[in-house]
Amino acid sequence: MAFAAIGSNSTQTEQVPRRRSKVAIILLLPGLAYLALFFLTPLVSLVMTSLQTPVEFGDVGQYQAAFQIENYAIVVGAYWPHFLRAFGYALAATFFALVISYPLAYFIGVKARRWPLLQALMLTLVIAPFFISFLLRTLAWKQLMSDDSGLVSALKTLTILPADGHLTGTAFSVIFGLTYNFLPFMTLPIYTTLERLDTRYLEAGADLYASPFTTFWRVTVPLSMPGVVSGTLLTFIPASGDYINASASFLGSAQTQMVGNVIESQFISLLNYPQASALSVLLMGLILLIVALYVKRSGTEDLL
Amino acid sequence: MAQSDFAEAGADLELVGITKRFPGFTAIDELDLLIPAGSFFALLGPSGCGKTTTLRLVAGLEEPTSGRILIGGKDVTGTKSFKRPVNTVFQSYALFPHMSVLENVAFGLRRRGISDAAGKAHEALRLVELDHLAARKPQQLSGGQQQRVALARAVVNRPALLLLDEPLGALDLKLRRQMQLELKSIQSEVGLTFLHVTHDQEEAMTMADTVAVMNKGRIEQMGAPEELYELPKTAFVANFLGQSNLFTGDVTSSEKASIIVDVGGVKIEVPTSRAQRHTGEVTIGVRPEKLMLYTSAPTATPGVNVLGPGRVTDVSFSGVSTQYLVAVPGLGVITVFAQNMEFGPVAHIGEEIWMSWKVEHGFGLADEPGIVPRFSADTDTATIATQRRHQLLAEIEEG
Ligand SMILES: Nc1ncnc2c1ncn2[C@@H]1O[C@H](COP(=O)(O)OP(=O)(O)OP(=O)(O)O)[C@@H](O)[C@H]1O
Numbered sequence: 276m277a278f279a280a281i282g283s284n285s286t287q288t289e290q291v292p293r294r295r296s297k298v299a300i301i302l303l304l305p306g307l308a309y310l311a312l313f314f315l316t317p318l319v320s321l322v323m324t325s326l327q328t329p330v331e332f333g334d335v336g337q338y339q340a341a342f343q344i345e346n347y348a349i350v351v352g353a354y355w356p357h358f359l360r361a362f363g364y365a366l367a368a369t370f371f372a373l374v375i376s377y378p379l380a381y382f383i384g385v386k387a388r389r390w391p392l393l394q395a396l397m398l399t400l401v402i403a404p405f406f407i408s409f410l411l412r413t414l415a416w417k418q419l420m421s422d423d424s425g426l427v428s429a430l431k432t433l434t435i436l437p438a439d440g441h442l443t444g445t446a447f448s449v450i451f452g453l454t455y456n457f458l459p460f461m462t463l464p465i466y467t468t469l470e471r472l473d474t475r476y477l478e479a480g481a482d483l484y485a486s487p488f489t490t491f492w493r494v495t496v497p498l499s500m501p502g503v504v505s506g507t508l509l510t511f512i513p514a515s516g517d518y519i520n521a522s523a524s525f526l527g528s529a530q531t532q533m534v535g536n537v538i539e540s541q542f543i544s545l546l547n548y549p550q551a552s553a554l555s556v557l558l559m560g561l562i563l564l565i566v567a568l569y570v571k572r573s574g575t576e577d578l579l
Numbered sequence: 580m581a582q583s584d585f586a587e588a589g590a591d592l593e594l595v596g597i598t599k600r601f602p603g604f605t606a607i608d609e610l611d612l613l614i615p616a617g618s619f620f621a622l623l624g625p626s627g628c629g630k631t632t633t634l635r636l637v638a639g640l641e642e643p644t645s646g647r648i649l650i651g652g653k654d655v656t657g658t659k660s661f662k663r664p665v666n667t668v669f670q671s672y673a674l675f676p677h678m679s680v681l682e683n684v685a686f687g688l689r690r691r692g693i694s695d696a697a698g699k700a701h702e703a704l705r706l707v708e709l710d711h712l713a714a715r716k717p718q719q720l721s722g723g724q725q726q727r728v729a730l731a732r733a734v735v736n737r738p739a740l741l742l743l744d745e746p747l748g749a750l751d752l753k754l755r756r757q758m759q760l761e762l763k764s765i766q767s768e769v770g771l772t773f774l775h776v777t778h779d780q781e782e783a784m785t786m787a788d789t790v791a792v793m794n795k796g797r798i799e800q801m802g803a804p805e806e807l808y809e810l811p812k813t814a815f816v817a818n819f820l821g822q823s824n825l826f827t828g829d830v831t832s833s834e835k836a837s838i839i840v841d842v843g844g845v846k847i848e849v850p851t852s853r854a855q856r857h858t859g860e861v862t863i864g865v866r867p868e869k870l871m872l873y874t875s876a877p878t879a880t881p882g883v884n885v886l887g888p889g890r891v892t893d894v895s896f897s898g899v900s901t902q903y904l905v906a907v908p909g910l911g912v913i914t915v916f917a918q919n920m921e922f923g924p925v926a927h928i929g930e931e932i933w934m935s936w937k938v939e940h941g942f943g944l945a946d947e948p949g950i951v952p953r954f955s956a957d958t959d960t961a962t963i964a965t966q967r968r969h970q971l972l973a974e975i976e977e978g
């Protein structure tokens with residue numbers, strides 16, 4: 276399965292002796308060149324931009340090289356709520372995606388083993404949304420949750436939603452959109468680890484007096500941790516930088532702006548490149564920090 | 580079932596009319612079996628005959644198509660696996676890869692809330708001489724070490740019924756002997772019931788109180804090891820447990836004490852009590868070590884069957900004994916095991932030789948004559964004997 280590339284098979288801790296041969300270096304060369312050109316160069320440029328100052332008496336959007344470290348203090352002071360919101364929404368979306376994906380992946384990967392056709396069909400359904408543009412699907416959800424939609428009026432009649440309530444433009448709709456859009460990134464890695472789960476371990480658990488629940492908790496979950504860790508990373512990282520779902524033209528409003536939205540408006544509308552860059556560098560650094568802490572805690576360093 | 584403590588004694592196991600059908604394949608066929616509490620029961624049989632399936636049914640990992648399973652007199656047919664007072668040493672070990680050896684062994688104890696799980700797990704690991712590797716992960720152990728961990732993980736629970744699926748298969752001879760002794764002492768100390776599947780007949784015969792030979796999902800014969808060895812009732816058992824010389828012929832006379840069978844012109848006497856069939860075409864046999872070798876024709880004595888002359892076609896020396904293959908016209912090739920009481924073999928290839936055995940050592944089998952062989956042709960001496968005889972008769976008729 277192609278998804279195996281996403282899920283790591285770290286349950287086998289094979290120690291393959293690493294030999295540094297010329298062949299390996301030659302094979303690595305294109306990759307290294309790619310990284311240098313398309314990652315390192317923009318990164319350096321980004322960091323440099325984040326330290327620029329406006330050109331004196333210049334036009335809007337004109338900046339010059341400087342070492343204006345205050346840019347960082349300014350953006351943190353101005354936009355820390357957006358950072359909090361970004362990580363909070365991303366965390367919530369990751370949590371909901373996990374709660375939805377795990378049973379789904381378990382069903383496809385373990386329970387449906389006897390019916391390979393069903394397995395293939397369900398996997399296709401998981402990936403199917405990718406065939407339609409991300410923006411279109413999000414817009415479709417905006418329609419479905421709009422104030423004059425059947426859903427909202429139904430919720431209002433059931434008094435789940437107050438008479439003057441909305442679905443769009445709320446934290447709920449943003450988290451919903453994030454969860455929905457990144458769900459396959461959670462499902463597929465978990466599926467790949469569960470698909471390889473040896474059910475004989477589950478039988479051994481049952482033989483050793485563990486109830487199905489205990490066996491699930493003590494055997495299945497630990498054995499599927501590599502998939503869970505890669506799934507949560509693949510969901511959390513893009514979700515915390517996302518600026519589509521939270522934008523007012525999609526599922527969000529001015530009250531739900533995440534860092535991504537701020538970066539977008541600073542860059543595109545306000546042409547404040549140094550602040551946009553400083554925000555980007557900060558976002559990247561914070562994500563790296565969170566991921567490093569998370570991976571360390573979950574004890575799956577060999578994943579990275 | 581109370582699970583909070585170790586079993587005080589073994590429980591008996593009863594299978595009543597158990598059938599297990601997989602789609603398009605009957606793995607277990609109407610199996611009835613009673614294993615008394617506290618006994619060491621060995622299940623022997625060729626690969627694919629349904630031994631593992633039987634254990635899985637008892638452990639509750641597989642549901643029988645029909646029939647009932649009783650453990651300690653209690654019907655557990657519908658009881659979930661984790662509630663049965665049974666532990667299994669799996670043929671594939673199935674050690675949890677994400678836990679250390681110690682955690683693996685303590686797993687069952689922890690689930691039952693037994694105090695000092697770690698201490699008891701260490702004790703079990705000492706028993707299999709692996710305590711020094713307690714902190715390792717299963718993948719960091721050799722195959723034989725993993726097998727011993729699997730053994731410790733099941734034994735530590737002291738279940739009323741322990742199922743062992745070839746638990747010593749990956750061990751070298753010395754370690755296997757040692758583990759056999761350990762197992763036997765654990766079993767007899769607490770009086771637990773062991774159901775032990777093995778490919779090693781010697782292991783089955785030395786350790787078990789009762790041995791059952793299984794074939795194609797049925798039990799062919801069961802009994803005490805000596806009984807099973809000395810008086811096999813079918814060609815399958817005669818050849819699966821040790822080796823046998825089998826002959827097929829018609830019964831010419833049937834007395835109260837013995838029957839006489841005409842095998843290619845040679846009259847062979849078999850005690851009536853040791854023969855399963857007394858008329859028509861029958862298959863009879865004798866174990867190779869019961870045969871005596873003579874370099875000249877022995878005088879006919881009552882109570883002794885004599886064969887010969889035959890020509891020695893192969894001699895293989897194996898230390899304590901020597902195996903001779905003797906071709907006897909009209910009878911085929913006969914195997915003889917002789918103790919090496921002299922230096923070297925007493926007969927050589929090409930020599931003419933006679934053989935004899937006491938009538939009481941012969942046995943008669945229950946197999947229907949001329950039925951399809953139930954054992955692969957290369958090992959089934961009965962079929963070979965029948966085929967040879969038919970060939971020979973055809974030749975005689977032609978000539
Ligand atoms: N899940 C299954 N589906 C179909 N057939 C099966 C299944 N499990 C076992 N069998 C068949 O049932 C028969 C008995 O299998 P079993 O594992 O009990 O053999 P065994 O006696 O333990 O053999 P071995 O000595 O090789 O371990 C085999 O022919 C096997 O192919």
Ligand SMILES: [Mg+2]
Pocket residue numbers: 630631632670744
């Ligand atoms: Mg087996």
